[in-house]
Structures are given as C-alpha cells and as structure tokens.
Amino acid sequence: MSIRRKISHIKHSLNLPRIISLVKTAAPRWLYISLTLIVLETLVFFASLYLMKLLIDIVAKTTLHSTEAPTEIIRFVILSGVAGVLYFVLRSFSAYSIEVLSTKVSEYINNKVHEKAVDLQLSFYESPSYYNVLKRALEAGTDKPGLLITTLIEIVKNFLSLAAVASVLLLINWLLLPIITLFVLPTLLIRLKYSRKLNILRIAQTSMERKSGYFSNLITTDTAAKEIRTYSLGGYLRQKFSDIRYTLLKEKLSLSLKRTQLEVFTTALSYIGIFFCIGFIALKAVSGETSTGDITLFLVAFPQAFTLLQHIAAGVSVVYQNSIYINSAFELLELQNHFDQHAQQECIPSDESVSIRLNNVRFTYPHSEKETLSGINLTIPSGKIIGLVGLNGAGKSTLIKLLCRLYDPTEGQILWGDTDIRAFEPQHYRKQLGIVFQDFNKYSFTAGENIFFGNINDPFNLARAKDAAAKSGAASFIESFPNAYDTTMGRTFEDGREVSIGQWQKLALARCFYSDARFLIFDEASSALDAVSEKELFSTFRERIGNRGAVIISHRRSAILHADYIYVLSQGQIIEEGTDEQLMQRNGAYANLFKESTTEAADY
C-alpha cells in the first residue's frame, strides 16, 4: 500500500470528525468544560516551566552579597509554587470532567445501539455478519469511548504541552525539536502499521470471538446447565472453548511479538536521538552559546518533549485501535430496515367485523434459496377460530411471522379488510395481534409485569391482569405466592420464584389474553400444559377470547377440534381445508395426521 493510501486509510478509519460530532451530541457541556480545563492546565504548565527558567537564571546571576536578589528569588519561588499547585488542581478537575464525559458518551452509545437493535427487523437476527457488527458495536458502549476520549484528550493535551515545551526549547535552540521528532517518527509509524494489522485481525476474529462467547455462555448459564450435567458435556465444551481461545490468542500474540521486535529498534533509535541532542547542547554550552538556565531548562524540558512525543505516538495508535468499535457502532446505526417503519401512516380501520386475508402469499427467507410458503390463500374472519395444522417444517410459524409483519411476503398480499398491511405503521398494526409464540419468553420480572407486557402502552391494570391470569390458568399459582402479582419470576434475581415450564406457558397465555388485540394467535401455546389445563383452556376457548378472531396452531386434535375452520399445510402449501368433521370425512392428509386418534387429545 502506498504511503498516501495508508494515510487516507488511517484517516478514514479514525473517523475523527464523526467521533467528535458524536461526543458533541452526547455531552456538549462536558466536552466544553473538559476542553477549557485542558487549555488552562496546559497554560499553567507552560507558565510554571517559564517561571522555573526565570528563577534559575536569577539564581545563576545572583552574587553572594546582592541585596535585591533574595526578594526576587522569594517572589519567583512563590509564583512557581502557586503555578505548581494550580496545575495539580486543574489536572484533577480535568481528569474528573473527562471521566464524566466518557461515561456520558458510553451511555449515549449504549442507548443508541440498543434503540437500533430493537428497531431492526427480525431478518437482521438471522445474519451472522449482523451479529459480528452488533458485538463490536456493543463493545463500543463499554469502556471503549472512555478510553478513546481520554486518549484523544491526552493527545490534545500532549500536543498543547508539546507546543509549550517546544517554545521553551526554541529559546535554547530551534533545531532540537525537529531532530527529536525525526527520531521518534519511526516508532509512530510502526505503531500505526501494527494497529492497522490488529484491527484487521480483530474484525476477522469477531466471529470466532462470538463462538467462544457462545461456549462460555453454555458453560456458565442455566440454559444448558441440566443437559451439560446429565450428558457430561462440561469437559467437551471447556475443551472447545480453550481451543478457540488458544487460536485467538496465538494470532494476537504472534502479531504483538512482531510489533515488539520492531519497536525495540525504533525505541533504540529514539534514544540515540536523545543523546544526539544532549551532545549537541553540551557542545553549545562548552562554547558558551547557552546559559546555565538554558542548560537546566533543557534538562527539564527536553525529556518532557521526548516523553510527550512518545505519548502522542502511543495515543494515536490507541485511538486507531479502538476506533473500530466506534465505527462498528456507526455501521450498526446506519443499518436500515427493508421497509421504512415510519413512511406508512394509514390508520387501522376500527371496523369490528374486519377479516385478515392472505392473498396468494409466497415467501422465501432472506438468507435462503428455498421458498417456504407458496401461494397461500386463507382468511381469518373476526370472531372466528382458525386452525392451522401440518407436519414439522410445513411453514405454520413462518405464516405467523408474516401475519405479525416480522417479515413481508416475497409475493402476494396480506390484507386487513381491503388494505394491504404494508400501508400501516408496523407497531400500530402489531398492536392488533396478541400472540403466544412457540418459543415464548420467560421474563425475569414480576408475574404482574409478565402479563402487563401484553399491553405495555396503557397503564397496568391489576383487575385485567387477574382476569387474564384466570383465563390462562395462571391465577391459582400466582395467587399462592405471598406477593402474588408482585412476585419476581425465575431464579435469575434475588427473591425470584421459579415455576414449571407449563406455568411459564400459562403466564405467556395470560400475556396474550391481557392484550387488547383484535386477533389472538396461539402457536403451540398449550404444548407444555397438562391434559386437564389444556382441556379447560380449549373447552371454553371462545368465551376466553371474547369476540376476537383467533388462530390456533397445534399438533393436538383436542386443540384444533375447537376451530371453526382448519387449513392443512404441507411443504409451504395449503393442501386441505374445512371443518374438523369435513376433513375427517374426507379421509385425506388431515385424517392421516390424526388417524391413530379417536376424538380427544391425540398427537401426531
């Protein structure tokens, strides 16, 4: 890569204008406070250096019996002392303001990343490259902004201090600074080169880092704890984790070793530069061209200039290395949903007797070749119960995802009355649907909140929550807890109560009943219920859903039996439809699914 391309690449990667504008948006007041304190700190630092030079010059000129000198000396000692104290006070406040600024920027990035992560449509969560960007973006919200800001400000501070020291050095000899800069430059170039290599490596390793995180998560959380113990998977998973960590560390350390080897040479070169300058100034002193004050000042200022240059070089490489995380946050924030969530503003008609119709709907998942749904036509009338059955993988849950507008059909339309659902604002449309997903969530919140999540837009209504819990069968176990609806569920937090998977499913059902949606969808929503609870739920199902429409997906005839109309899906197509009775009489696919059963509780 040519030098110009390298510089342009570094400039692009550093993305400083955007980072500065981000900091300005996140905490403008603290940015200005920090900058003011830094400028003051540097000015005082410069003043104290200069006062020291004046003091030494006076001391050098003072004869033993001079009468004026002691007062002059005392004046400069006091002034130097005041400048010194002021410098340390300013430095402390400036460190505090930088800490506040960094914290605020971290919080800002965290909020933005979370806002975006929630806003992005489901298809992003099926792409590994999205997870890679997300992982780095989430890291950008940890200690990275703090490090980046502190280092950026350190660089500015070091530059200002360098300017102060440089102006002092200029008083001694103008050649000193260019000489030492020249000797320090190779160190900076090596650091930049290896920071770039490290960034490339980090991006390449994100996927593997995620995998190691996955293994660690399996080992350390309760999700897989039971199987890991019963199948004795611990050793196997730990080995997988160690292998992957070993590969990651080996690659990183091999890069660090190469950098360290080169840095040994460049640092040695810098020290040669120092001694070159010392020799240069010593010769000037011998020839009487420099004063004692100048020499003393040189001995104070010159190592400072060298250290500052070294710090600037190190700072630039730290900023460069950490900018990839902030850049990933920018990359994430730029991601756009395939549909513009805010472009569609049409209001949902309040017509009570509306139907949802799927009109020749076809669908292929974004990262897939195979069509999952092909030419689906079905109607969900309000107030009616629709059953969906089919073998595993037939496309039932996919159809539900389309209904909820988690995806849009590849072809065809889903109509709400006569309006394509794409005309509505997605959040507004989704409020019309209450759903129990097959893989429902278990929220480590209170029982009340678990139900309240079904209609978060209105204030919590305990009477309604109790009613929903009664309909789902959750009321009896919730009310047996001393804190009833205020009981924290799960064992993740202190005082939490763990319940059985069937009881968790009853909470998910209550959440759905609590919503004021006009259609309710139950995707395998009774899979964990005991036979008695399931029978209770479906035997009075219509009363429980009120005058709303409903879709039931189930592998059990006992649940499907209560549907007014049933669609049978096979390989993404509707192959049969009718009532339970009609379909059984037809003796086709539906009847085959349940052929072992009589009428009740049969599975396939």
Ligand SMILES: Nc1ncnc2c1ncn2[C@@H]1O[C@H](COP(=O)(O)OP(=O)(O)OP(=O)(O)O)[C@@H](O)[C@H]1O
């Ligand atoms: N996110 C996805 N990306 C790509 N293909 C998917 C995705 N989710 C599901 N599929 C595919 O779509 C097909 C239908 O899956 P779907 O989950 O809709 O089936 P289902 O009828 O609900 O099955 P089950 O009865 O097991 O719940 C499956 O063959 C599956 O491989």
